[in-house]
Amino acid sequence: MSDIDSSPAASRGPYRYYVLALLIAVYALNFVDRQILAILAGPIKKTLNLNDGTFGLMSGLSFAVVYSFLAVPVAWLADRRSRVWIMTGALTVWSGFTVLCGLAGNFWQLFAARTGVGIGEAGGAAPGYSLIADYFPKAQRARALAAFSFGIPIGSAAGILFGGLIAALIDWRIAFFVVGGAGLLLAPIFALTVKEPQRGALDAPQIQSGEPVSAPDPAPAARFGDVLEVLLPKPSFWLLAFGAACASVNGYGVALWLPSFFMRSLGLSLVETSWFYSGIAFFGGVLGIWLGGALADRLGARARGAYPLVPAAAFLIALPCFLLAMNSDSRLVAFALFLIPTGLNLAWLGPVLAAVQHLTGPRMRATASALFLLINNLVGIALGTYYFGAVSDLLAPQFGAESLRYAIYSGLGFYVISAGLLIVASRTLRRDWVD
DSSP, rough: OOOOOGGGGGTTTTTHHHHHHHHHHHHEEEHHHHHHHHHHHHHHHHHHHHOOOHHHHHHHHHHHHHHHHHHHHHHHTTTOOHHHHHHHHHHHHHHHHHHTTTOOHHHHHHHHHHHHHHHHTTTTHHHHHHHHHHHOOHHHHHHHHHHTTTTTHHHHHHHHHHHHHHHHHTTTHHHHHHHHHHHHHHHHHHHHHHOOOOGGGGGGGGBBBOOOOOOOOOOOOOOHHHHHHHHHHOOOHHHHHHHHHHHHHHHHHOOOHEEEHHHHHHHHHHHHHHHHHHHHIIIHHHHHHHHHHHHHHHHTOOOOOOHHHHHHHHHEEEEEEEHHHHHHHHHHHHHHHHHHHHHHHHTTHHHHHHHHTTSSSSHHHHHHHHHHHHHHHHHIIIIIHHHHHHHHHHHHHGGGGGHHHHHHHHHHHHHHHHHHHHHHHHHHHHHHHOO
């Protein structure tokens, strides 16, 4: 398979939906390997003798720093070489290191294995965003990117459910072996069946009905410095990146610690928590992501500022819903209430990612996405996972087992900051947009 398939036919018809389905599957495994730690927190902490803060540090920092910084050069390469083969290699690497997580005998061994997962997953998102932008026309991109982001709730739910059940029935180490092995099986299928589409063909002015016509491949990929020169002076980039990052503090942090909250404060067992939270993560996440993408495509066609306004409104609604859900005495009511903020928490993905794709030209998109993710993940993953665990340890002498509840309360203020940044972004996006 050559690096670039210059045929526009690669992105036509039903085949694009097959590619999208495989991209969702790869992204789902990305989040299975990330979120499986959430449900395995109890068994891992007991085996390796860790407290909340140390576990949060290992879960976030070991992964986020290398993942975030390495994603930039990987994305730079994806603007020049086959995105398909880059994603295949990334999937193979992170799946192999996930298997190694199951062999860890102490904190530092698990920290090193999670760092390896971060190295692999650095190539799993930005090249995928760029591929989708070359498989789907502008009017469908927010929905297509939202569909790609279905990998987050699908993977999170699968990791929580199967990780918890396997840990309860067999051992937490076996859970890592199973999910890592699934990625190693998918990698060759992805490499052999996904075609590299022509870059920028769906941005050509001759396009009608979402189908590309013959058009010359755009100029060679821009240099990294050129991307910085175009992207960094735009206020919209910083507002979108830090707006999403503040929301991700809750998104990643709460996702890691909610299973522990359910077991400590609601009295659920490991198996009950696996079913309970996997249902919340899947149904709430899928509905929220799709709603965000659909609203952004509909409203964004009339006004570009709608792309960040949709998630800003979602975050402001999510905050009181989280408070109500966490204070419910009924498991059934809590389940229904948690669906709302879980969905709203992910509603930013389609709109914001689509907006980032339009801050640069086609040959800069993967690099632009990686720079966006650098900020989002450094703040969201590294700070979010550690923040809630550290505050829980700090409050434990006063609140005991309920300390995690108050740690989560304190973090919900990040939603307000995020909404404010995105509202400002809605004003600047009009002039920063690239058609």
